[in-house]
Amino acid sequence: MPTVDATVFLPLLCGMDRLLSEFHANDIAPGDLLRAVLEVALQGTPQPLVLAVSGGRDSMALLYAMARWAPSRVAAVATFDHATGDYATEAASLVAAQARRLGLTVVRERARTGGTSEAAWRDARWAFLRRVARGFRARVATAHTRDDQLETIVMRTLRGSGARGLAALAAPGDVLRPWLGVSRAELARWVEAESLPYLEDPMNASRAYLRGRVRHELLPAFEQAAPGFGEAMLALGERAAEWRRDVDRQLEGCGLSVNAAGTRLTVPARVLERTTDEGRAVLWPAICGRVGVTLDAHGTRNAVRFTMAGRRGAHIVLAGGATISRHRDARGEVFEVRRAPARHGLSARLTSGAAPTFAGAIDALPPRFGRWRFQRLGVEPLATDAWCMALPAGTPVVVRAWAPGDRIRTDGAPAGRRVTRYFSESRVSVLDRPTWPVLLANGEPVWIPGVCRGLAAPSRPGRPELIWYRCEREFD
Structure with missing residues (x-):
């Protein structure tokens, strides 16, 4: 990326208002302002970027700016079709076509069903963006502007947010927002000067959702009643963001x-x-x-x-x-x-009281059991390792989630003892227990991985017919 004259654009480090004053006073082209903003935003961001591009004017400005001034920093362009109608599909098609024309990798996805609320659309879009970013080991970059920040602060104020919420889009996080100090009007000047293609989202003019009402009704009314209202709210958001950064530093x-x-x-x-x-x-x-x-x-x-x-x-x-x-x-x-676990697949079945997950011979335990992994061993481990166990080849077993009434017979309690006692002694959280695997032989619990082995689980070395397994948690 070409170096920008620091004597003109150094004010960016102190505040966007001063930078814009320099910009207008020196009659500098709109592209030079955006190039300077982008250069500063990228200086502290070594990771590659996944650009979140919707097809609207602001995000298309981000697409073209990155392609022109920092193409090597772009891992991929991600666009999400919310399945809400023709506009959503046309916008995603425009993004895909333009990104490919610029020589950039494109990831496009369409929602399975169209959402019915702003929250549902946002959740689906961000789940997609974060999945793409993980795949490229990159950071998401969005085209949120100064105007978006103001609207978000006002919306959160109306909802009674505290200081953390009022930081809004300026809050510290893993998302890069290079346009956050730039107004929509400044972006529009460059887009029009360059004749860049974009689609106007019809929802931008709608009052059906809170953001539209804030944008078209509340903010103009507040500004008319109290000139400078918008600047005051933006200053409040910046103070809240700095407060959040201070708190985060205290936790280090x-x-x-x-x-x-x-x-x-x-x-x-x-x-x-x-x-x-x-x-x-x-x-x-x-x-x-x-x-x-x-x-x-x-x-x-x-x-x-x-x-x-x-x-x-x-x-x-x-x-x-x-x-x-x-x-x-x-x-x-x-x-x-x-964080609340995802309620799908095997994990959901384990916590919903479903039937046993596996029933078969010890020789063929499932490699995956929810967030657990069974690994067959080629050598005998330490006899005292409760994460390992062996049974004779061909022994029929069942693997299921722990049930509150489970009891197991051990050397220390040959008559049987509740598994909950062993959980407590092993410091297994009550939140982990509902998904903890239990292996049964002949209908009797014989192994609680990492917790205890029962009397029915022979662990004597030197028996070639024994099948040894290790069980461990994934994602820890």
Whole structure:
């Protein structure tokens, strides 16, 4: 990308308003402004980018700007057809055709069913974008503008958002938004000057949804009643975003641990116990946000109360199915936050009380059991390793999820003992238990992987007819 004169565009680092003043005072072409904005946005972003392009003017400006000034940074162009009508299909076709003409990789997908709400469309679109980004090991870049930020701040204010929510699109995160300091009018000047193709979304003029009413009715009315309203709201959003960054910096070094999938987090209990309720009300939303869990006011209050009242092994359920629990691990007392699991496929069947998942010979255990993996071993492991077990070849077995009444006979309890006791001794969270696999032989539980082996599970070495397996959790 060509280097831009820093004496003209250095104000970008201090504020977009000053940059625009320099832009107009020096009568610089619209493309030079956008090139400067893009250059600064990319300086701190080493990852390749997946461009989210809808076919509208702002996103087509992003497509052409990246293709012209930073094509090597583009991993792919992603466009999503919401299946809401002719416009959605035509827009996706335009994006695909133009991106290919520019020599860029295109990923296009159509929704199976058309959504009926803004939230449903947004969720489907973002699920697609994040899937594409993972595939390319890239970061999503969107074309949100200064106007989008203002509308989002106002919408969140109307909904009673706190400081975290008012940061809106400027909140720290993994999405790059290079146009966030640029107005739609500035983008329009460049698009028209370059005669770039785009489609006008008919929903932009609609008042059917809140964003349209905010854009066309509320914001003009507020600005007329209180000139400077928009600038004041944008300043509020920037202060909220900086506040969020400060809170996130406070959490660094506090011992937060997030699993590889980004769905589960633990934090030492002392981090939350050694502050006030007001401090906990600030920390809990930031902690939950690390795994994509959004706390509303009610959820925040529940989390604050749970901090001091929750005993070890207790948990609370948040809106959307996420959970906060308290247990003990190698570091001591911890709180664990879990994002709600996806309710589909085998995992959904395991937690819905479905019939046994596998019934057959020990020689052919399934390689996958929900989020667990069975691996057949070629050598005998340590006899004390509860993650491993053996049975004679040909033994009929059943693998199913744990049931609350399960009992197992062990050396320490030959008459039988509830599996829940062993779960507690092994510090298995109550949230993990419903999907924990149990292997039965002759109708009797003989192996709870990682927890205990029963008397009916011979583990003596040197028996060639024994079939050895190791079972372990995936995605930890």
